[in-house]
Amino acid sequence: MSVARLPAESNNLKPKRARMEIRPVLGFSNEDKIGTIQPHDDALVVTLRIGGYDVKRVLVDQGSTVEVMYPDLYKGLGLKPEDLTTYNSPLISFKGKTVIPKGQIRLPIQTGSEVVEINFIVVDAYSPYMAIMARPWLHALEAVSSTLHQKVKYPSRGHVEEIVGNQPVARQCLVATISRQHKTSSSATAERDL
Template identity: 30%
Template sequence: MPNPGGYALVVDPTLIGPDSNIKFTRVLIDNGSSINIMYRDTMLKLGIIDNMLEPSRTTFHGIVPRVLCAPVGKIRVDVLFGTRENCRTENLVFEVVDLNSSYHALMGRPALAKFMATTHIGYLKMKMPGPNVTITISDNYKRSMECMAAGSALAESLVIAGEKKKQ
């Protein structure tokens, strides 16, 4: 790894929707976030429609620079990590946002606490207790770099679009 500690932890859990179970390959683990976030396109892929969302009173900063974000609603979804022989499923609340992102979802401290997971950013690993043995989830820095580059390009385009509106 060229720059230990310089990459985000991106994992691939299975999210269980009403119509389908999908293994998403770009879910960001963010130890600094006090909420879990799901993007609208992920919601639609899972077969969740707008009338299934509960109202949300949450607002937050940080996805788009200098912009306050209000979710369109929130939804409970089962999230699964591990293999058929040793897996862990927890029901998590996600705030659904209508934004573009290089990620499918973001899992913050509420998810880490529910799974009793610990992360090691230097090694890009996450561990949690499983029914048989500890479940270890590994990321690779190339996928992390790809997501980071796509996210930076998206953020830059949003900032440019915002500046053009001001003119």
């Protein structure tokens, strides 16, 4: 019987293993509710580093398709009209009104060691929030958010990082909105009665 011999160098070959990137699983459990006031229906309001500044009262809204910046943040960052690029598409406000944007600006958003650049649509309208972060930011960060758990989770260097919401601030924003609506409707009623 004849046996074929392999060349000497092939005896040292090992099967190649497929290189697999291990990605952390992003999810939420009941443990993520620890430290939150339950039950609740609070919005997810966080602090983010936008354009090099820590910005409080940022609403995370996975139902929105664009990031929005309101006048207080625009002024606080020292932005000027010449810093904006044209954005011609009108937006629809929470109240269903059409809002014409002042323009658009691209800014870095830092979360931990991760930095993503996002286009903000700048509007001149009242909001208790400084900005709204929407799906483009969540997708760029590869993040998932949960209003129930009051967290945003995202992968970073093989680990899961999280941004924790601030329920008392979310509630203050809600009260500010309701109070403003009440004042606006009271003044409209008073003008009609004159």
